[in-house]
């Protein structure tokens with residue numbers, strides 16, 4: 283029940299109607315008996331500054347930020363976490379409302395924590411990795427791998443210019459002697475690189491509903507069994523890529539874990555309490571969970 287004392291949070295994006303975040307967070311608030319609510323907040327790009335200011339003045343405590351606002355919110359915030367500053371992207375805002383006249387907005391990025399969670403939970407610390415795709419998600423993934431201590435990262439992308447630009451912008455964040463190597467994406471290159479690396483991460487939308495037959499790996503070829511294959515696609519959670527990985531004896535990680543754990547990290551930033559992961563998992567559509 284929403285009443286006059288409900289603490290408000292929500293998702294800023296354009297559009298937001300397909301997001302799972304309201305279901306995840308509202309299930310978690312209900313489980314912990316918190317009088318909090320999470321709303322979808324569609325914000326057209328040209329009105330982002332006034333929407334953000336207005337929500338902060340209305341007493342909103344927390345916001346998630348999604349496409350196309352993850353970079354655009356940066357200059358509108360008072361403070362950034364080290365991760366948000368390094369990535370140049372914010373997916374979580376916490377709003378300090380102690381002084382109602384002048385709320386303070388702090389930007390964070392929990393995508394990195396979400397990505398790293400299943401790797402840390404399974405003690406997977408790859409010495410080398412290949413990341414396919416060079417968009418916003420790849421940026422968080424490569425930053426996360428650098429945090430994890432990965433010593434060599436190949437970055438394969440359809441548009442080689444995008445891979446080169448991303449590699450150049452992240453290289454200064456890598457320890458000395460840790461190369462980020464951009465290459466054009468193609469099946470032969472991917473197969474060759476996967477002979478030597480320990481982790482393959484798909485950050486392209488290939489395999490995502492409704493085009494579930496899409497796959498970065500050639501459909502009729504087995505994968506090296508030593509690989510861990512991490513697909514960021516979460517709808518469906520068992521993508522064609524992960525099916526091939528399992529059939530080949532490789533370890534498979536689906537994107538739903540990242541989705542849930544980036545939400546859980548935001549939940550903890552806002553409420554100060556650990557998120558009830560099981561409730562969040564149950565809030566996902568059944569077809570995503572298997």
Ligand code: NAP
Pocket residue numbers: 393396415416417418419420439440441442444467485486487488490514515516537538540541542544
């Ligand atoms: P993005 O910024 O649009 O980047 C997409 C990347 O995929 C680009 O590098 C693009 O290549 C490449 N790509 C797109 N279609 C392709 C195709 N048909 N063949 C080969 N490469 C293709 O998107 P994003 O924000 O990084 O998100 C990427 C995926 O990750 C989406 O499926 C998203 O749902 C998923 N994701 C999941 C989570 C999670 O929590 N599990 C979090 C974030 C994102 P070009 O540079 O050549 O265009």
